[in-house]
Amino acid sequence: MLGLMQKWPLTCDRIIDHAARQFGNREIVSRSVEGPIVRTTYGQVAERARKVARKLTDEGLERGARIGTLAWNTARHLEVWYGAMGMGGVYHTLNPRLFPDQIAWIVNHAEDSALFVDLTFMPIVEKIASELKTVKTIVVLTDKDHMPESSLDLICYEEWIADAEDGFQWVELDEDEAAGMCYTSGTTGNPKGVLYSHRSNVLHAMIAALPDAMSLSANSVVLPVVPMFHANAWGIGQSGPMTGSKLVMPGAKMDGESIYELLDTEKVTFSAAVPTVWLMLLQYLADTGKKLPYLEKVVIGGSACPPSMIEKFRDLYDVDVIHAWGMTEMSPLGTLGPLKPQFADLPDEQKLEKKSKQGFTPFGIEMKITDDDDNEQPWDGKTFGRLKVRGPAVAKGYYGGAGADQFDDQGWFDTGDVAHIDSDGYMQITDRSKDVIKSGGEWISTIDLENLAVAHPDVAEAAVIGVSHPKWDERPLLVIVPKQGKEIEKDDVLSFMEGKIAKWWMPNDVVFVDEIPHTATGKIQKMTLRDQFSEYSFPDAGND
Amino acid sequence: MLGLMQKWPLTCDRIIDHAARQFGNREIVSRSVEGPIVRTTYGQVAERARKVARKLTDEGLERGARIGTLAWNTARHLEVWYGAMGMGGVYHTLNPRLFPDQIAWIVNHAEDSALFVDLTFMPIVEKIASELKTVKTIVVLTDKDHMPESSLDLICYEEWIADAEDGFQWVELDEDEAAGMCYTSGTTGNPKGVLYSHRSNVLHAMIAALPDAMSLSANSVVLPVVPMFHANAWGIGQSGPMTGSKLVMPGAKMDGESIYELLDTEKVTFSAAVPTVWLMLLQYLADTGKKLPYLEKVVIGGSACPPSMIEKFRDLYDVDVIHAWGMTEMSPLGTLGPLKPQFADLPDEQKLEKKSKQGFTPFGIEMKITDDDDNEQPWDGKTFGRLKVRGPAVAKGYYGGAGADQFDDQGWFDTGDVAHIDSDGYMQITDRSKDVIKSGGEWISTIDLENLAVAHPDVAEAAVIGVSHPKWDERPLLVIVPKQGKEIEKDDVLSFMEGKIAKWWMPNDVVFVDEIPHTATGKIQKMTLRDQFSEYSFPDAGND
Ligand SMILES: Nc1ncnc2c1ncn2[C@@H]1O[C@H](COP(=O)(O)OP(=O)(O)OP(=O)(O)O)[C@@H](O)[C@H]1O
Ligand SMILES: Nc1ncnc2c1ncn2[C@@H]1O[C@H](COP(=O)(O)OP(=O)(O)OP(=O)(O)O)[C@@H](O)[C@H]1O
Ligand SMILES: [Mg+2]
Ligand SMILES: [Mg+2]
Structure with a gap:
């Protein structure tokens, strides 16, 4: 017997519409690539995303088209995401830190139709333009005054959307259609393409916003240092507008001083980044004696967070570090390590030990560890095995069919990580299987x-x-x-x-x-x- | 182009499995119908739910079977929910406060195959048993020592599951299959049946757990005073295990003293109930001079929460009241009224004014107001109209086809409430359309x-x-x-x-x-x- 509840597809256009309707004046503050701090709102981002969608449609892009971005975290980048998804396309974040040849290979592999590029990355585009086989439209994310000289046929973003008609109607999509794309970072081989669906993006955003994950609300002020080109900015590009959090976008500057400045002037309450970013910030704070009175919580992941970092944040700055593990293939959140209530009365040292692990799965992720013969291993905190996961925001394959052996017929994805899990459900990464x-x-x-x-x-x-x-x-x-x-x-x-x-x-x-x-x-x-x-x-x- | 993400159906068995795996020792404390406080855990509830599923299957119940409950909030009631859903059945909460005739009518209308009954409600069952056309199994939720004398063929719950084999495998279900059922409370006419799906239950639970709703985490201690038979206990029966919150179940006693005792001894941090319950508690606190040192937040809804109640909780007990509006047809959460950041600096009086409204929609609920000709009305805080909603946890029809005129072809459900919405997105109920x-x-x-x-x-x-x-x-x-x-x-x-x-x-x-x-x-x-x-x-x- 079927339930009698509404069919309401989990599509990303509903996220930005919700933000515009309920949090229309909530700010998105960006350190622009041109220099100054720029302020906009969810209302304006939603409106401009519709213009992007209209223009992409005018350019002849069709449902399913991949739309590459070579861009920092800024409001414009967000507009392009929602514009791309809203016209039925697929935003495809490219990691500008890869070699230009690799970027060209990925753009061709994904068959991107258009590219949206920050000024910073124009040299890359100049270099690879002749190799790109499918790109027809290159839009530079800037205004007329800042347009670079080039022999390429470049579009100026601000001019381009200026004349677009308002009120574009989002394409009606099925929730299983592709919404976004991101290639893994290529630590163990060639980058492989992950193709997110609208459904996986929406569900991941809900999971990411929960209290034991990022705990995002309309009163949160969120600084995603983690780039939008690094596994979806860990979902903040979706969970921010979903919950009405104010977003503070760092643009191109991620050094200690620049990050501190935003944390302080915008009164940021939550942030997320890889350990190296926090090393720079902690060094800056140590050098200057500055404090973090507004910051409450940070999620640290991408590679192992050293216990001393968790300790410093706690003891010197009263900031709660949540160590997290994730993968591009997981949208990316996999585990997060807040303290479970059974540890409330432990001495600090033992709390730190727990918090240094990569944490436990939220609802929506299943994990197990197995030996090489796929036998499940116990959760005893010492037996290690290959870490395998399942969930609605976990990949079932790579774009183009690479890496098929990582997926079994029970739906388990072999992460390529090696880990043990303790009886409290905390997972700890001990290696990559290729490195063990x-x-x-x-x-x-x-x-x-x-x-x-x-x-x-x-x-x-x-x-x-x-x-x-x-x-x-x-x-x-x-x-x-x-x-x-x-x-x-x-x-x-x-x-x-x-x-x-x-x-x-x-x-x-x-x-x-x-x-x-x-x-x-x-x-x-x-x-x-x-x-x-x-x-x-x-x-x-x-x-x- | 379809995304390449896993098919991982949003079914409720995954909720209880997650709870058992990640929060296996987290407590569920019940004031039992027999008298004493009883403690169990998610691990045990999950295990016993499998036994319930096995026994129901043994009794010959099939996928889609409706399984009625006449029961208070206790761990046993929760076991029955998950057991019923896990064998492919549909838990059907009956409101014991209705007239016995109405209950009989509803049981027959839903064609319940089995009934699970608390001792308290045996007199009702005795009275209506002969009228019930489809019920084949009546299980009394107690142990052998407390079994009542009866001429009916009654099963003792504890004996029944005692001999069930462990390890029942949940039936593999599609997420759109029915999971639960609840009839509206019949304020405006005959109760109408709402049929929740697994998907709607899971999504509603995620929404309910978000920081701007109930904010549930593994460290929360939650007292659902709102009965499981009143619109799903507002989702706590799902969002509790999903997040690992400790549950404190009040059983049959909802007077001020009994509720206070649980709040205090179990250090409850969050609770939810209708205004009348809080009236009793506030009276008790005023009479005894007792305080609420652990309670942080309560959600109040079901009918309008008087501003003075919000004020008292805030000023005398430092408890944050979230006024909420919901309906059985909405699983039930519709709007919630935490303060948006733009009001942070308002004087207390004006904050209270905002908080006295029924609040704004979380992601997953769309609302609009219309005049009698279905023209959308402005969000100006004074124009009122019929309140209409859409969402993945909103009914698209009633069981058996009643009330079809409340659903239009754009998917909007006419709530039967009249409201205005202000420019900040806060909705205020001014009436029922039948009462205006x-x-x-x-x-x-x-x-x-x-x-x-x-x-x-x-x-x-x-x-x-x-x-x-x-x-x-x-x-x-x-x-x-x-x-x-x-x-x-x-x-x-x-x-x-x-x-x-x-x-x-x-x-x-x-x-x-x-x-x-x-x-x-x-x-x-x-x-x-x-x-x-x-x-x-x-x-x-x-x-x-
Ligand atoms: N908290 C963490 N501690 C240790 N390792 C982590 C943590 N978070 C992420 N990782 C590592 O990062 C990996 C995911 O990184 P990402 O998806 O960016 O690409 P990659 O695995 O480095 O690249 P490729 O798969 O192409 O080799 C995880 O599989 C894990 O090895
Ligand atoms: N915070 C609130 N303020 C005012 N009214 C509320 C509030 N919360 C709920 N309500 C009222 O309760 C209704 C939902 O109640 P419920 O689903 O229990 O059944 P009912 O509407 O009373 O019964 P029936 O639909 O059978 O007449 C809403 O439509 C609304 O009228
Ligand atoms: Mg990898
Ligand atoms: Mg009603």
């Missing part, structure tokens, strides 16, 4: 070794990779970047680590380098590192 | 008149009805119940009201009665009142 070291059939967590190594006072950065070994198959090699001006001895590092981990986890060797390779989202590129050390062999390799 | 008075073609709000009359110190309750008038079609008659031991003069009341409302709104007459008729949910039964005064004619009716 298998020594004599047993797994060694490279993240644990790295965390330990960077705790050494003279170590700036550390990476551990597996190198083949005649007896044990693989053994850990520790690669270290010393802090500037510091000299470290191999034995000094090893004796620092000794006793803090199982003996058989100890790296077989330590090497020192000037730099460790990183991806466009700041993650360590272990593939490249392994290539770099492909000729390396352990001192004990011949005679063990 | 049309004087010389213009509408007079009976709720406004009643609110004004009860502000008179000697008035206990007031109701206004329209009585036909030769010149104006209809004019207001004010019906008053004086406070015990008080005598009031008609002119005294009228002069109290004068100047506070438009002159042409002034009642043409005042009559005093001992009692005003109420429905099973405590609402004024104006139909009955109008019947009672059908012979009445105004003093000025002949010679105006």
Whole structure:
């Protein structure tokens, strides 16, 4: 028997309409690419998004068209998202930190029809324009006065929408139609395209807004430092307007001083970013002695948040850090780590231990860990396994069919991460499956070794990779970047680590380098590192 | 182009599974019908719900079967809900405060296959058993020791599930299948059946848990005074387990002292109920001088919450009242009235004015007001019209096809309420369309008149009805119940009201009665009142 409830598709146009109707005067403050702080409202963004939709339709774009963006977090970028979705198109955020060749490859792979570009990224477009096979329209996100000289046929965003008629009617869409697209950041190989649906965007936004996630309300003031081109700005582009939160968009400037300035002048209550951004901010605060009187909570994820960061925010600035884990394939939120009530009376140290894990799943995400034969592993806080997930905002495949082996017939997506889960439901990432070291059939967590190594006072950065070994198959090699001006001895590092981990986890060797390779989202590129050390062999390799 | 996201149906079994997995030890505390306080957990409720599902299947119930409940808010009632839904059935909450004949009519109309009954309501079942045409199984929600004597063939709940095998696999359901059922409370006519789907229940629960609604998290302690038989306990039965909130279930006792005791001993942070419940509590607090140190927020709705109640909670107990409007047809939440940020700096009096309105829609609900010809009316805070709504948790029809004229082809549901909406998006109910008075073609709000009359110190309750008038079609008659031991003069009341409302709104007459008729949910039964005064004619009716 079917229920007798209304069919009301979960489409994203309803989000921006709701924002315009109920929070029409709520502000969106952007640090513009041109320089000044610019203020607009949900009402205006919604109106201008309709103009974008009208113009895209006029340009001949059709339902399902992919619309690339090379843009910072600004109100204009948001207008393009809702305009693209509202005319039945698919916003496709491109990561400008990738190499131009990679960007060109992705644009061609996605078959983008149009590109919306911030001034900052025009050099990229100039460079790749001739390689782009499907792009017919390039719109520069600026006004007439700031239009760059170019031999390309460029459209000026402000002029373009200025003459568009008001009142475009959103295309009526099914909730399963595509709304957005984002390629993974390519840490483990080529970026793969994830195709979000309207439904997944709406459900993810609701989950993201819940009290144990970002806790967004009409009174929130939200600064998404995490870029819109990095996994949907973790959903804030949807959950902000859904709840009427004021948005503070950092544009191109993410250094400590610039972020602090926005936090302070706009009285930001909530923010989200990767650890490196917070490192810069904390350094700025330490240098200047400034405080964070308005900020209540930050979500930190994208890579592991060091416990010391959680501690500093808590002790020095009274800010609650929620450590989160997510993936482009998950829209991206997967787990979040607020303290469950059973820990309310623990001493601070033990609270910190819990909060340093990547957290538990909200409703809408299922997770399990399995061994290599797909046997589910217990939630005992020590057994690790491949982390697999299911949910309405989790990908069921990649655009074009890549990576099909990551999806099984029970709907589980193999995240490529390795983790353990404790009996309280808190998950902790110990590795990427491609990075995990298998020594004599047993797994060694490279993240644990790295965390330990960077705790050494003279170590700036550390990476551990597996190198083949005649007896044990693989053994850990520790690669270290010393802090500037510091000299470290191999034995000094090893004796620092000794006793803090199982003996058989100890790296077989330590090497020192000037730099460790990183991806466009700041993650360590272990593939490249392994290539770099492909000729390396352990001192004990011949005679063990 | 379709998105590439997982199909993960929004079904309610996933809610209880999530609760069991992530919040397995979180408590559900019930004041049992047998007397003592009983403690259980989400883990146990989920396990026992599987037993209920297994036993219902064993009894021969099939997918889509309606399963009636005549029960208070307790953990057992929750087990029955999830057990019923999990085997593909439909929980059907019956309002025990209706007349037994009405209950029998509803059970037969819904064609319930089974009934789960609290001891309290056995007399009702005894009375109507012979009239029930479809009920084959009657389960008494108690243990062996408390089983009543009866000539009926009764099953003891605890014995029944004791021998059920563990590990029942939830039936795989489509999200549009029916999950629950509830008849409207019958204020304006016969109760009509609303049939919730799994999808509407899940989406409503997510909306209800958001910060600007109930703000539910794993650290919340929630006391749903609002009965599970009154529009889904406003969704708490789903949003509680979804977020891991501790539930405190009041069972049969809703007097001030009993509610206070639970609020205090269980450290309740959030509660929800109709105004009359809070009247009793506030009276108890005033009498005893007790305080509410743990309670942070209450949602009040079901009928208009008097501003003085919001004020008292705020000033005496530091509790934030959220005034809400809802309907059985809306699962039930429609609007909620937290303060938007633009009012943060208003003086208390003006804040109170805003908070006394029924509030604004969360994402997922659209509303409009129209005149009798379906023309949309402006949001100016004074033009009133018929309130119409749309959304994924709004009914598209009644069970059996009643009331089809309330649904139009654009998907709008005519709520039967009359309201205005201000430019900030706050809606205020002024009347039911069946109660509104049309004087010389213009509408007079009976709720406004009643609110004004009860502000008179000697008035206990007031109701206004329209009585036909030769010149104006209809004019207001004010019906008053004086406070015990008080005598009031008609002119005294009228002069109290004068100047506070438009002159042409002034009642043409005042009559005093001992009692005003109420429905099973405590609402004024104006139909009955109008019947009672059908012979009445105004003093000025002949010679105006
Ligand atoms: N809190 C966290 N702690 C540790 N690792 C994290 C955390 N959050 C995210 N990650 C890592 O980031 C990954 C998701 O990153 P993203 O989707 O941006 O692309 P990527 O996995 O780096 O790229 P690709 O899949 O193309 O190799 C996760 O699978 C996980 O390995
Ligand atoms: N906060 C509120 N202020 C004023 N009225 C309210 C409020 N909340 C709910 N109501 C009234 O309650 C109605 C919903 O009640 P419910 O669904 O329990 O059944 P009913 O409308 O009383 O019964 P029936 O539809 O069978 O006549 C709303 O339509 C509205 O008239
Ligand atoms: Mg990845
Ligand atoms: Mg009604």
